[in-house]
Amino acid sequence: MTARPAAFAPFEWMIAWRYLRARRAEGGVSVMTWISLIGIALAVAALIITLAVRAGFRAEFVDTILGANAHVTVYNSGQPNEAGRLDRTIADYAGMAERIVAVPGVTRAAPLVKGQVMASANGGTSGVEVFGIAAADLATIPRVANPETAQGDLSRFGGEAIAMGSGVARSLNLTVGDRVKLISPDGVKTAFGTSPRVKTYEIAYLFTAGRYDIDQTRVYMPFDEAQSYFNREGVADEIEVMVERPEQVDAQVFEILRAAGDRALVWTWRDSAGSFLRALDIEDNVMFIILSVLVLIASMNIVSGLIMLVKNKGRDIGILRTMGLTEASVLRVFFLCGAATGVIGTLIGLVIGCLFAIYIDPIFALVDRLSGGDVWDPSIRGIYALPALLQWQDVLSSVGLALGLSFVVTIFPARRAARMNPVEALRYE
Structure with a gap:
């Protein structure tokens, strides 16, 4: 065969x-x-x-989301104040931040004051979002402290020296050492009403976070100065929380909420960018x-x-x-x-x-x-x-x-x- x-x-x-x-x-x-x-x-x-x-x-x-934004934002539910308006500010922001940072997996909890103002310089204007934050906390934001490109010295951030996104500086033709005027409509309260608050700040640091919308709109201001500028004396608007494993942030939301207190609400980076x-x-x-x-x-x-x-x-x-x-x-x-x-x-x-x-x-x-x-x-x-x-x-x-x-x-x-x-x-x- x-x-x-x-x-x-x-x-x-x-x-x-x-x-x-x-x-x-x-x-x-x-x-x-x-x-x-x-x-x-x-x-x-x-x-x-x-x-x-x-x-x-x-x-x-x-x-770019995780490197320049909060992984979890903690804020209070609205509560009527003396004027009858809903107040979401956090009075015990230092204690809340300490409790949150003690949660396993949380690397940082920083109080923030936020507001939208008009920046004016060299005959131009641009709408910007101001983040009031402590200098030590700003230095821990990866895309800001270690950006793709940067100008200036971050250690000079403080007092009336601010950090600005490169897009804002480019639109207003500004550079490190120049001064910019910030105009807030919710300013000084007088007997005749509220007048706009106008103040000039020196640019100590320019950063490029890698996201167009961030670089084009964001300005960082020292926390104490932001409290004074936005009439937030003794309070914060929210707590910016960073975690070790942002991809698994949903598993930590409950522990963060429990540490933050009864009025606390959270908004994660997945909520903002999920769609x-x-x-x-x-x-x-x-x-x-x-x-x-x-x-x-x-x-x-x-x-x-x-x-x-x-x-x-x-x-x-x-x-x-x-x-x-x-x-x-x-x-x-x-x-x-x-x-x-x-x-x-x-x-x-x-x-x-x-x-x-x-x-x-x-x-x-x-x-x-x-x-x-x-x-x-x-x-x-x-x-x-x-x-x-x-x-x-x-x-x-x-x-x-x-x-x-x-x-x-x-x-x-x-x-x-x-x-x-x-x-x-x-x-x-």
Whole structure:
């Protein structure tokens, strides 16, 4: 009894390799192979680049939120004051901050005074949001104390020296050492009503937190000075809380609430950015599906090439079958032809996609220069550059999807070749 050849024997690889190198005179099979290979490579590269940009954008967006904003904001529920207005200020802010910072996992609890004012300098005006905060607490905010770019000395923050976002300074043509006038409509209370409060401050520090909306609107003022400026003597508006694991902040909300007291309410960073993050998740899923269809379309070129190959090699298949080649061997030969195209195209796409993601900054700078600039508008997208973050799970999912589709679509034309009747194939030869 003749032994059956092992699966994917060397002669099957040899035949598949010869077919892949088909000459142009043999029906343009080599051209179809190149088209299939290039299509898969571009589809895989596009999928990897898109997933890397998506991951980088999300990581940068979350990092700017966590690096310059409170992970948890604690404030009081409204209570009527003597004038009949709801009062949300915190009188025992020092004690509340001490109790909150004692909660396991909490790294900092800083009292804040907040208000919106008009900044005026050099004939220009800009609406800004003032954060009154102690100098020691300001130094612990990562994106402010250690920003992407900074000017001035943060140690000079105090008294009538303030810290300002670079966007505000740029719009008012200010720099370190200049003075800016802050105008608050809720100012000095007199017998004739409330008159606006106008005071001039020196800019001691300019920061770029990496978020357009923060750099364009935020000003930090010493806590004591903010209490006086906004008529908050002896009280704070809220407590800014930072935690060790911001991604798991929901698990700590109950403990923070219990430490803060009966009137306390909380607002986490997920509450403020949750809708945007959910929109990003939906967009991620939709983009993956769309690009998966693109990979499928590219993989279908393999089917076209193999069908042409099977048609052109009908005589060869008949001869091989009469020589004793089994249906399984013929199937494996043509499966190798299609799978090789998918594997090589996927590897090329993997290299292109990874290199593009790694060198996205110089590539995007070139695109920006060729297009005349302003391709990426930070006022719309919130961050200043297009980021990319390669994650192994994204790369593996892209490669796995491309290889899986390439292997699956190859089976059908390969089975057609294996089931070809050798008598019919040789009838007119």
